Each structure stands twice: as structure tokens, then as C-alpha cells.
Amino acid sequence: MKDFFSKLLTGMSLGIVVCLIPNALVGEILKLIIPHAGPLETFLTAVLNASVLVMSLLPVIMGVLIGIQFKLNPVQMCSIGLAAFIGSGVTTMDENGVITMAGIGTVINIGITAAIATLFVKFLDVKLKDWTLLLMPALTIFIPGLIGLAILPYVRDASLAIGEGIIYLTNLQPVFMGMLIAMVFSILILSPISTIGVATAIMISGVAAGAANLGVAASGVGMCIAAYKANNLGTAIAHLASAKIQMRNFFMKPRIAYPMIITAAILGALSGVLQIVGTPYSAGFGLAGFVGPLKYLDLVGWNFKSITIATVMFIALPVILNLIFIKVFEKKFKWIKSDDYLVSYEH
Template sequence: MLKEEQLTFKNYTNKVLAGTASGIVIGLIANAILGGIFKALIPYGAIFETLAMIVSTMQFLTPALIGVLVGMQFKLNPMQSVIIGAAAFLGSGAYAVTDAGIVLVGIGDLVNVMIISGLAVFVTRLLEGKLGSLTLILLPIIVGAGVGTIGILMLPYVSLVTTTIGNGINTFTQLQPLAMAILISVAFSILIISPISTVAIGIAIGISGLGAGAAAVGITACTAILVIGSQRVNQSGTTLAILLGAMKMMMPNLVKHPRIVIPIVVNAVLSGVGAYVFSMHGIPETAGFGIVGLVGPIQAVNMGSELWMVIMAYFVIPFGGAVIVDILFNKVLKIYEHEIFKFVPATN
């Protein structure tokens, strides 16, 4: 039997966030690093098509991985953690029921995954020691199927959060181009370290052209700040993971240290101006990626931007700006210490 641990709402939330952050990294990093490479190598061998399919499919496991790691954060045993992973997946929206059967459609709504993981942990802890010899039979039914069903029923309402944010961002596209580029850049720079999917937002609102380019550049601006800050306090592997696309692993840091958005927003403003000046364009499918897999830069080149302009907009300005912004807010104004970028991995 577990020794019941008294948790405050803050501690409870931090554990859910820590498990979620690690689950996202584990689920998405393989495709972020290797997906584009394997797809490019498909003409050179059938094995690369299989490898591309494998790393892409691994993403669909993200909700389950999050649930398991959230359970481990609360020191639940392996069986309990796996059941919480099942509940998180079932309530995630990562699959759709069609006439042909169950079809995987993405990683689901991360906000819903977090809520269901937290609820599943609560129910599991509540039932601890009360089911006796029937635990193996009843826990999967009550927590896995039961809480998973609650997740599915909640999903349309929780998804309204993403829809509402998307509609708000969509109003920026009606503004003067420079203002639009700056505001979209800032919005996506913050969203990328929140539970909201930037890819889902980009596709949902159909953002394209300069707006999509500014969104991708804004995500890059956030990446640059996190990389510069992370390298001071984290191991090189953590910083590399952020650079390669695992920005959402810093969600707990956003909650614990909200001032982390200050350098991110300032750098996003600079980068948004860069996106406007160098006329970076994109499509809805690339708006939410930034430099992950070089999706944003490659799309800009495909849409007619010169290579040197893409390098300026996606690398020189965001990363150069990140260095300047970090010096300004850390050393000159002393608004934050680099400890706010410290990543605390999920542990058992």
C-alpha cells in the first residue's frame, strides 16, 4: 500500500506538469530529429520509409507516455501508472472512430491529457487499498475505461480553449502586416511552451503567407531564448533536446517562473520584425514548427525566399537577439536568474 502523501494544489499541478513535459519529449523527439531525414532518404532505400513511419507513429503514444510518467511522479506502482497512461490515451482525442475502425489522428489535446492524467491519479490514490484482491480487475475498469470515458466527454469543451485562442490569433491577420507579424510571432512564441499545440492552431485557423512565416519565426525566437538560458544550468542533452524541438518540456518552468515570458516576448518582437523585413512566408502545416526539422526555413525557401534571407530571419536574428536579450534581462536589469531555465525531469 502506498504511503499517502499530502499534496497542495501547487505541488499536485507541478507533478502533472513535470510528467507531461517529459512525456512530450519522449513521444515527439524521435520524429523531430529523424523524421525529416528519413523522409528525405526514402528514394535511396525502402527501409527509410519504414523508419519514417515508425518515428512518426511513435508520436501517437505521447498521451499514454504522459499518463505513465505523471503516475510515476506520484510514486504510483507500475500497474497503476500504466492504467493512468491508458486513461490519458483514451481521453486524449488522439484517435477517431470511423467506419473502417479506429484511426490514429495525432497526439490529442494536451490540455485534456493533463486534466485526465491528474484526475486518474486522484481516483487511483482515492481507491488505494480499497479494492483488495479485485484491484487487478477493477482498477483498469474504473480508472482506465471510466476516467478515459470522462476524458472523451470533456474533450469537445476543453478543445474550445484551443479554438478560442486560434480565433483570437486569427484577428491579427486583419492588421497591418508589420503589426500582424509581431503579434503572431509573440503569440506563437508563448504557445510553444504551453499545453496548446501550435501545429493544431496553425492548421485550425488556416494561417498562411506572412502570418505562417511569422508564427514559425516566433517559435524559433522562443527556442533561442530557451537554448541560451538552458545551456547555463542544464546538461547539454537537455539543451540539445530543446534546440531539436522539445520546447514544451519547459512548461513547468513557465508555471513556476512566469517571468520567463519576458525575454521570450521581447525576442519574439525582434524576430517578428525580422520575419516582416525579410518577408518570410509559410503554410498552415508549417506554421507551428519553427526550425524543428528545418520545416519553417525549407518552406520559406520553397515559397521563393532567398537562402540568405531565410538564414537571417530564422537563425541570425532569433539567436543573436536571444544573446542580447539574455544579457539585458539577466546581467543588466537582473529580472531573472538562469535557474528559471532549470529542467527537472520526471522521476519515480
């Protein structure tokens, strides 16, 4: 069971990286550039739209990558991807039968549906024999896929319950609230739960959104630093776009996140003091595409003071604090080591 869970989380983590990093890298920056791009406006708009479009393919890609982790054949992999897509909540249909695809879906339900689909295709395996190509995709869509679709409202409600817990924190005084929210989001970004989904579902805003952003940034920067020794530079940098790359490692050994959670607590408390703010649509991104700091600057205005605060809070302090706490937990307490952060792409 532990091996199954590990492979499932690895596939989910890689899927999130593949589908979300393109937009995280260029999305917010392009929004600033496009109005002033002149002759390049059409091209840059196409780039932005493409990066948004691939985000909605997350369930399919995630399902296929989960199949790869289990060393399944191409038909089985694609069947899992299709089932995950059906159970994801990415699409909606209006009364006229018009299907709209938007967002990334409910990540937890994608994982649950993919897990059911994986067990299903492994159960069928060679039983279908010559009928495999014809029946396996259809059966996987109609059984695991529709099961995922049926449980989607309940899983979505569970995600909202988590959001309601976070909104409760916003009713507390800003410093304590900022610390708790930053810690919560620093953990959520390492879990199957979408920080973006939670933030937008509960419409978290103001200092609460700013604290959430700093929590996500704390995990991203910390995991980037910690993962550098065990991985290549590109993989380490990818953590800045999505710390979910470490989802599997975090679930296998939660203490690898201790330095980042402590860093998040400090940054979150400071967010209440310095009034670091954000919006529901920026709260789950952190440093990805510089969404967090850019949105803060957009809300408070671009001036020397705000730029300095943004630089210190989103870049300087996360780096300094994570370096300190990673060293403490690695050298003094010996609770973590470099190999704990190894991201494996083997299948």
C-alpha cells in the same frame, strides 16, 4: 495544489519530448532525402513512419510519466496512461467501426484527463486491495477516461477559440500582425496548448505561419541558450525540438520567457517586412527538424537570397537577440537566473 500542478506539467513536458522529438529531428529532413535515397529508401521510409507512429502514443506516455512524477505504482501509472489515451482525441471511429489513430490529440485535454485519473487512482489506492490489478485499469478507463472523452469537444472548441483570436491578428497589417503572432506562438510553445494543433486547426498560412514559426524558434533557441548552464548539453539542445520542456518552469515563473518573447516580437515584425511564409502544417514547428526554414525555402525557392534570409531569420538573429536579452534580464534587471531553467527528471 501548486505541487500537484507542478508534477502534472513536468510529466506532460517530458512526454512531449519523448514522443515528438524523434520526428522533429528527422521528419522534414527525411522527406527531402527519401526520394533520392536509392537502396536506402525502404529503410529511411520505415524510420520516418516509426517517428510518426510514436507521436500518436503521446497520451499514453504522458500519462505514465505523470504517474512517475507522483511516485505511483506501475498499475496506477499505466491506468493513467490508458485514461489519457481515451480522452485525447487521437483515435476516431467511422460508421463501420474502423478505428483510425492519427496526430497527437488535444494536449490540454490529455492533461485534464490525466489529472482526473491521477486523483482517481490516488483515491482508490489500497481500497481495491487484491482486486487492484483487475479493477483499477478498467475503472480508470471507464470513469476518468470517459469523462475526458465527454469534455473533449468543449476543450477542443476552446482551443479553436484561441485559434480564432490568432486568425484575427492575420487581418491586421503584416508587420504588427507578425509581431503579435510571433509573440503568441512563443508563449503557446511553452504551454500545454499544441502550437501545431492551433496552427492546423485554423489553417494559418502565409506570413502569419512564417511569424508563428519564428515565434516558436525564438523560444526554442532562447530556452536552449538559457538552459545550458543549469542542464547538460543534450538537454539544452532538446529545447530546439520542443521548448515545452520548460513548461513547468514557465508556469512557476513566467518571467523566464521575457527574453524569448521580446526576441519573438522583433523576428515577427521582420517576418512582415521580409515576407517569411509558411503553411498550416509547418507553423507550429519552428526550428524542430528545420521544418520552418525548409518550408519557407520550399515555398519561395532555393536561391542565395532566400537561403541567406532563412539562415539569418531562423538561426543567426534568434541566437544573437536571445543572448542579448538573456544577459540584460539576468545581469542588469536580475529577473532571471540559470537555475530557473533547470529541467528535473527526478521522481
